[in-house]
Amino acid sequence: MxxxxxxxxxxxxxxxxxxxxxxxxxxxxxxxxxxxxxxxxxxxxxxxxxxxxxxxxxxxxxxxxxxxxxxxxxxxxxLHSERKSEEAELGSLLSTDQGLFYISISLGLIQTPEAVFGISPVAPLGTAFLGKKTGDVVSFNGKSYKINGVA
The missing domain is CATH 1.20.58 (Methane Monooxygenase Hydroxylase; Chain G, domain 1)
Incomplete structure (x- = not known):
């Protein structure tokens, strides 16, 4: 998908x-x-x-x-789920090498066709993702997240 x-x-x-x-x-x-x-x-x-x-x-x-x-x-x-953005922002879905993250509200694991983590933009990881683009690498708590796509 x-x-x-x-x-x-x-x-x-x-x-x-x-x-x-x-x-x-x-x-x-x-x-x-x-x-x-x-x-x-x-x-x-x-x-x-x-x-x-x-x-x-x-x-x-x-x-x-x-x-x-x-x-x-x-x-x-x-949130406007139809909106497209190059940078991670509130409402963005990020595909990383560590999984999928939806920057919206803190919901934890969301079961859709694929497992997605719902995180708040004010959560430490959410804050780290904001403003990042495809290809960027985010380091958080000693773990690296390579962003493969932003929607």
């Missing part, structure tokens, strides 16, 4: 993964609300208050996670 075609596929997979996370976190929040409604109909006293406080903390944690995932989703939506 041509690198630019693969980039479009990787972007689609990333969007699907993030939407799945958004949906799962929203479901979890709905579950907290339903549980809170049930709790308020029963129970009273210290045990009730402690349980309610613990549930509130968990709900805040999930809401915070949802906020982070929504930020990631916004970044992905603003």
């Amino acid at each position: 041509e690198l630019h075609e693969l980039k479009k596929k990787v972007h689609e997979v990333c969007m699907t993964l993030i939407q799945s996370r958004v949906d799962a976190l929203n479901q979890e929040l709905k579950g907290f609300q339903a549980a809170a409604n049930e709790e308020s109909k029963s129970s009273a006293g210290d045990k009730y208050e402690t349980g309610r406080a613990m549930m509130h903390l968990e709900k805040e944690k999930v809401a915070s996670q949802l906020n982070q995932v929504l930020k990631q989703q916004k970044v992905l939506r603003e």
Whole structure:
């Protein structure tokens, strides 16, 4: 598969993964609300208050996670997978002798027709790749990455 075609596929997979996370976190929040409604109909006293406080903390944690995932989703939506660039930038797919890297959001290993690592441009390796072109060599943590292509 041509690198630019693969980039479009990787972007689609990333969007699907993030939407799945958004949906799962929203479901979890709905579950907290339903549980809170049930709790308020029963129970009273210290045990009730402690349980309610613990549930509130968990709900805040999930809401915070949802906020982070929504930020990631916004970044992905603003990327233009059709854009072609000679230099590595936010939204670039890099083919290196050490594997494929999609500079977008930190997702780790993304399973597409080929294994691709989703890395953030602010991550140390992502920062090292920015501005590099085909043929450049990037050294990071004692490892060299020869860039074979940028899409």
